[in-house]
Amino acid sequence: MKIKLMMHAAAGAMIATGALADGHATDLTLCWAAWDPANSLIELSKDFEEQSGHTMNFEFVPWTSFADRMLNELNSGGQLCDLMIGDSQWIGGGAENGHYVKLNEFFSANRISMEDFLPATVTGYAEWPKNTPNYYALPAYADVVGWTYRKDWFERQELQTEFMDTYGYALAAPETLGQLKDIAEFFQGRDIDGTTVYGAAIYTERGSEGITMGVTNTLYNFGFEYENPNQPYDLNGFVNSEGAVAGLEFYKELYEVGTPPGSSNWYMGENIDAYRSGQVAMQMNFAFVWPGVEADETVGGGNSGYFPNPAGPAGQFAQLGGQGISVVSYSDKQDAALEYIQWFAQPEVQQRWWDLGGASALRAVVEAPDFAISQPYAQTFLDSMAIVKDFWADPAYADLLIAMQERMHNYVIAGEGTAQEALDGLVRDWTEVFEDEGKL
Amino acid sequence: MTVSPIDRVAAKTPSGVARRIKGFSDRTIAWIFVAPTVFLLLAVNIFPLIWTIRLSFTNFRVNRPNNDVEWVGLRNYQRILTDPDVWNTMQATAHFLIWTITLQVLIGFILAFLINKKFKGNDMWTTIIVFPMMLSPAVVGNFWTFLYQPQIGLFNYVIAFFTGADPASFSMIGDVHLAPWAIVIADTWMWTPFVMLICLAGLRSIPDSIYEAAECDRASKWRQFWTITIPMALPFLMLAVLFRGIENFKMFDLVVQLTGGGPGNTTTLTSIDLKREAFEKWRTGYSSAYAVILFVTVFGLASIYVKALNKVKER
Numbered sequence: 182m183k184i185k186l187m188m189h190a191a192a193g194a195m196i197a198t199g200a201l202a203d204g205h206a207t208d209l210t211l212c213w214a215a216w217d218p219a220n221s222l223i224e225l226s227k228d229f230e231e232q233s234g235h236t237m238n239f240e241f242v243p244w245t246s247f248a249d250r251m252l253n254e255l256n257s258g259g260q261l262c263d264l265m266i267g268d269s270q271w272i273g274g275g276a277e278n279g280h281y282v283k284l285n286e287f288f289s290a291n292r293i294s295m296e297d298f299l300p301a302t303v304t305g306y307a308e309w310p311k312n313t314p315n316y317y318a319l320p321a322y323a324d325v326v327g328w329t330y331r332k333d334w335f336e337r338q339e340l341q342t343e344f345m346d347t348y349g350y351a352l353a354a355p356e357t358l359g360q361l362k363d364i365a366e367f368f369q370g371r372d373i374d375g376t377t378v379y380g381a382a383i384y385t386e387r388g389s390e391g392i393t394m395g396v397t398n399t400l401y402n403f404g405f406e407y408e409n410p411n412q413p414y415d416l417n418g419f420v421n422s423e424g425a426v427a428g429l430e431f432y433k434e435l436y437e438v439g440t441p442p443g444s445s446n447w448y449m450g451e452n453i454d455a456y457r458s459g460q461v462a463m464q465m466n467f468a469f470v471w472p473g474v475e476a477d478e479t480v481g482g483g484n485s486g487y488f489p490n491p492a493g494p495a496g497q498f499a500q501l502g503g504q505g506i507s508v509v510s511y512s513d514k515q516d517a518a519l520e521y522i523q524w525f526a527q528p529e530v531q532q533r534w535w536d537l538g539g540a541s542a543l544r545a546v547v548e549a550p551d552f553a554i555s556q557p558y559a560q561t562f563l564d565s566m567a568i569v570k571d572f573w574a575d576p577a578y579a580d581l582l583i584a585m586q587e588r589m590h591n592y593v594i595a596g597e598g599t600a601q602e603a604l605d606g607l608v609r610d611w612t613e614v615f616e617d618e619g620k621l
Numbered sequence: 622m623t624v625s626p627i628d629r630v631a632a633k634t635p636s637g638v639a640r641r642i643k644g645f646s647d648r649t650i651a652w653i654f655v656a657p658t659v660f661l662l663l664a665v666n667i668f669p670l671i672w673t674i675r676l677s678f679t680n681f682r683v684n685r686p687n688n689d690v691e692w693v694g695l696r697n698y699q700r701i702l703t704d705p706d707v708w709n710t711m712q713a714t715a716h717f718l719i720w721t722i723t724l725q726v727l728i729g730f731i732l733a734f735l736i737n738k739k740f741k742g743n744d745m746w747t748t749i750i751v752f753p754m755m756l757s758p759a760v761v762g763n764f765w766t767f768l769y770q771p772q773i774g775l776f777n778y779v780i781a782f783f784t785g786a787d788p789a790s791f792s793m794i795g796d797v798h799l800a801p802w803a804i805v806i807a808d809t810w811m812w813t814p815f816v817m818l819i820c821l822a823g824l825r826s827i828p829d830s831i832y833e834a835a836e837c838d839r840a841s842k843w844r845q846f847w848t849i850t851i852p853m854a855l856p857f858l859m860l861a862v863l864f865r866g867i868e869n870f871k872m873f874d875l876v877v878q879l880t881g882g883g884p885g886n887t888t889t890l891t892s893i894d895l896k897r898e899a900f901e902k903w904r905t906g907y908s909s910a911y912a913v914i915l916f917v918t919v920f921g922l923a924s925i926y927v928k929a930l931n932k933v934k935e936r
Contacts, residue, residue, distance in 0.1 A: 252684065278685065443789075444795070590884065594884040597797075
């Protein structure tokens with residue numbers, strides 16, 4: 182570890198003295214989503230500007246239009262972005278369509294090892310094809326779906342007693358999905374301090390990826406698989422297995438018995454708003470919201486607790502979020518962009534990234550002895566990152582995602598058909614996509 | 622001898638240029654003036670249209686620049702026209718179109734009729750009524766999202782006040798039966814003033830002398846309304862229907878902001894579906910065929926309608 186740290190320190194010193202720079206101060210543009218971590222990155226990047234002499238510009242787009250805007254940019258060969266922190270699902274398209282620069286040689290030349298990063302983030306954000314040593318990104322922001330709950334409400338004696346009388350176990354952060362539903366039902370429509378509150382805010386959004394990012398958290402834990410582990414793209418019996426059907430039915434039931442009225446099109450923003458405003462006892466959301474929850478005057482400062490996605494009958498998994506940082510192949514400032522990646526990979530920069538509210542995927546940071554107590558949510562973050570699964574990252578991911586959004590929303594929110602029909606339909610849609618792609 | 626301004630300008634024209642222009646016919650000079658506009662129209666309208674038609678017969682995908690582009694004939698058209706999901710979006714669009722146009726024309730005409738009466742504060746009321754159409758559709762979408770919120774939304778409270786129902790017991794944008802009406806209500810709120818203005822123009826164009834003659838003939842107000850007001854305002858009403866029909870066939874922003882096309886596909890209008898095919902699934906060839914079908918539909922219907930409108934005007 183010491184040798185590695187010394188190497189990174191040397192790399193930092195080289196950047197500082199301009200030895201790695203191409204001799205010109207360059208204006209670099211980094212493209213990402215417009216959300217809280219982006220502000221932390223601006224702050225972090227000031228150090229890079231100081232050390233390298235380059236100027237960093239940022240193009241941040243709200244999540245709901247991020248994919249539209251940035252994939253348009255990449256598909257048209259645009260030169261707006263030199264660096265792209267693209268969604269994990271874009272890695273296949275980024276690699277196969279030549280949007281991203283392959284980084285293997287650069288990593289080898291600069292002693293950046295993917296073994297230094299959390300394995301799930303390397304597979305999820307950097308590799309294409311998956312589980313092969315072909316890297317098109319450096320893990321930049323580790324993220325995962327987890328849960329936040331109102332610890333101050335859970336600890337109220339009268340609620341503790343009533344819950345124990347009703348359900349026969351103590352009111353605490355749920356360990357199973359069954360408990361999660363009990364708690365959501367318990368809080369649904371309850372009067373707390375003169376306000377009607379509801380059980381949980383869950384993902385139901387229709388337009389982009391919301392409901393898929395939500396429903397997978399119960400599907401995985403009931404036995405859903407994307408494909409036959411022994412035969413790629415063999416979907417039937419895995420996507421629509423008995424367990425998957427039960428998982429989908431569970432999500433619909435949770436939506437019906439434990440979520441606020443009108444929450445039929447909610448995603449990250451709506452969930453955090455509902456939680457902060459005291460409408461719900463629990464919220465499903467990506468871990469990126471947790472620093473904001475802690476800092477909030479009402480729900481922060483010890484009033485909130487965190488727990489990983491609870492286990493189901495088939496195990497405990499959680500939907501992976503997060504992104505890797507890539508160099509855009511259409512950029513004519515690739516040298517300077519690579520300099521940024523080299524700087525960003527340094528352990529001290531990654532540590533500062535975490536301290537500023539970012540989410541490092543570097544093992545030296547997250548496996549440090551004091552990491553788990555560095556923030557109230559740090560242990561939950563670690564536990565959640567250990568159980569992640571991700572959606573398809575094939576170049577056709579958008580087709581696959583849209584089909585799933587439609588099938589899931591039609592069943593869970595609009596109540597059309599049965600869970601079995603929804604998943605059977607999804608198998609048909611996905612099969613058609615893979616046939617069009619020549620994979621079947 | 623006085624020199625006219627035209628002569629002065631002509632005198633300033635360099636002799637070389639003047640000699641060249643002198644040789645041009647009027648027709649050539651007219652073409653020189655019109656050419657930039659024609660070029661722009663060809664570049665911005667006609668070329669993309671022809672290109673879209675060409676793409677509609679291929680399997681081109683803009684996000685697969687390295688793939689071979691194959692000529693697939695009418696396959697895209699066949700897939701679209703036999704896809705039940707496309708017909709569902711057509712149905713949703715038809716529901717939206719029929720109800721928004723009906724309500725907007727009805728309410729717009731009534732408002733115009735009332736505003737046309739001379740009363741104190743007439744101008745102020747006109748300004749207040751036209752206010753919604755000055756807003757951006759995205760703003761209106763957001764605004765109505767809040768109004769429809771079951772816990773805090775004013776709309777739910779108003780309905781609850783009159784019906785006695787619990788405001789949180791129904792969700793306008795989360796219920797499959799209510800969501801299609803939620804977008805109709807929001808669009809009607811926004812665009813009825815536009816229809817009102819057109820109707821108002823129609824009503825004000827009717828000469829007072831016709832009503833005076835009717836009064837002399839002792840025609841009742843009711844008869845005057847049906848035999849003078851309606852027939853003479855009809856071309857304007859039909860124009861309003863045409864404008865709103867074309868606009869609402871393309872409706873995208875307001876509905877996306879309000880419902881995102883949901884719940885399920887209940888409020889997925891054709892334009893939303895087309896956008897998903899073109900810029901989310903990136904099926905460029907398929908979506909080009911989809912766009913051509915929509916274009917032909919709107920163009921065909923509008924042409925028939927304009928012919929009918931002209932006939933009404935000729936009467």
